[in-house]
Amino acid sequence: MGRSPCCSKEGLNRGAWTAMEDKILTDYITTHGEGKWRNLPKRAGLKRCGKSCRLRWLNYLRPDIKRGNITGDEEELIIRLHNLLGNRWSLIAGRLPGRTDNEIKNYWNTNIGKKIQGGGHQPSSTTSCKQIILSSHNDREKLPYYNPTKGHSKASHPSTHKAAINSSRVVRTKASRCTKVVIPAAQHPQKLNHQLDHHGHVDDTTKPALVHEPSVDVDNHDRDDQVKDDQAVGLQVPLLPLISSDDNYNNSSEFMMDLELDESLLSDLPNFDFLHFTYFGNGGGDDDHIDGNNFDHNNVSTTYNEKAQLSSPKSDDLAAEDMMYGVDLGSMAALVDPEVLDWIRD
DNA sequence: AATGGTGCCAACCGCCTAATC
DNA sequence: AGATTAGGCGGTTGGCACCAT
Incomplete structure (x- = not known):
């Protein structure tokens, strides 16, 4: 009944991947394509769990992956999307070609979260994270954010903010199949x-x-x-x-x-609390400002x-x-x- | 040079859902 | 229909690099 087990964890390599393992995996996927992770390790001759192979490929070995140097534009986009979607890293990554959910998640936890927490963030571009967030959620700054300066202290870890995030005005989505087509209003x-x-x-x-x-x-x-x-x-x-x-x-x-x-x-x-979901706008106070390079809006609140x-x-x-x-x-x-x-x- | 603190990130863990039997 | 697993996801952690003292 059901499927056979993915893999036996006994006798499998763990931890960092070696260059040889990377090459084997890359060569195999280049030849046979992605998928079938369950059988991949055996066929490729890797002593790894299929799950581990998938992760290594998706997060590191894929040829189209951009690594490092997240630009100011990308950072702003991450912030905006996170503001809307919460910790839906895969969805956010889906809007950043070449970036992985793991990378974005790490970047958020180590960079953006800290900057927001510090309140003195000045990103590489002209718009501050705080401005972006406050522009739509003026009270969002009250939420406790992860403070990486405390290392791996659970007391300050993002997981402790689940409740805060869940109770915030983030639009929650679920992974599911879309069965309806909605034609955009092309008449406008x-x-x-x-x-x-x-x-x-x-x-x-x-x-x-x-x-x-x-x-x-x-x-x-x-x-x-x-x-x-x-x-x-x-x-x-x-x-x-x-x-x-x-x-x-x-x-x-x-x-x-x-x-x-x-x-x-x-x-x-x-x-979703529509009552407080305000437009991004450049009118009003300093905290309600979005860089005009990105948003050339009128005063809308x-x-x-x-x-x-x-x-x-x-x-x-x-x-x-x-x-x-x-x-x-x-x-x-x-x-x-x-x-x-x-x-x-x- | 040795030591401890901190930051970063690759990889693992555990849960959830869809797929399969 | 229910049991079981694969694949996918977000959360978490181990370990290395860097820096300050």
Whole structure:
């Protein structure tokens, strides 16, 4: 019944990989391709667990991996995505071609977290981490962040912040297969004019954000395949969705789709505190400022909920119909595409 | 030069979900 | 349908390098 065991851990090598092991693994995968990790060690002649082989390949040996020198743009992107997704390192890594989830996780724990904790962060680019985070969550700085200066003290380790993160306004996602296709609102071409190029800058020539094929497992889908898929359908892969004040809330569906919103994420929407989820904007105080190089916005600080209330009013019956999980879908209309709402109602 | 503290990162651990039988 | 496992993920840790004293 079921599958046979992955591997016996007895007699297997552990710890750091040798150059010879790396070569064997690389040669084998170059010849036979990825996957079948369970049988790979035996076939390749490695005394390693398949799981270990997979990890070594994905995090270190893949030819397309960029190592070290995380740029300021990448750092900003990591911060923004982490702000939205929390410790979903694989999702964050999926938006940073050539970067691994492990690398981003390590970078966060050793660099960004410390900078934020210190409060005096000045990243390699012009925008501070703190500014980026405070721009959307002015109270986020109250959360305890990992302080690496204490080494591996459990008292200061990120794991102790799970509760804080889980209780924060991070959108929680789950790894699951996307079974619905949501066509972005292409009828609003002006909304598609602002995408970030791979340097985090606005690219007015960018094509629409991608909508994945329905059978694609967006969470587990390999990011390189994802990029290939994106390119295959002639779409540029935006590294980060951009909400502009010009677009107002109307492009929120693309915003969510670009973050690979699936059913599970939608199911988490009721837990999302829209009331306090403010737009990134460059108006207001210092802490509410985003570098204009990346966000050329007007002074926007209206919350999604406020936007929703400004949107089309609904009758009581409709309002009742639209209540789901205690959330007014009418209010959510400001956040998601109408077609998405229809689908949720179904 | 020796020692201790700290930072960094590769690798392991344990859990979860989908796949398989 | 239920049991079992592979693959994937985030959390955690061991060990090396670097630096200060």
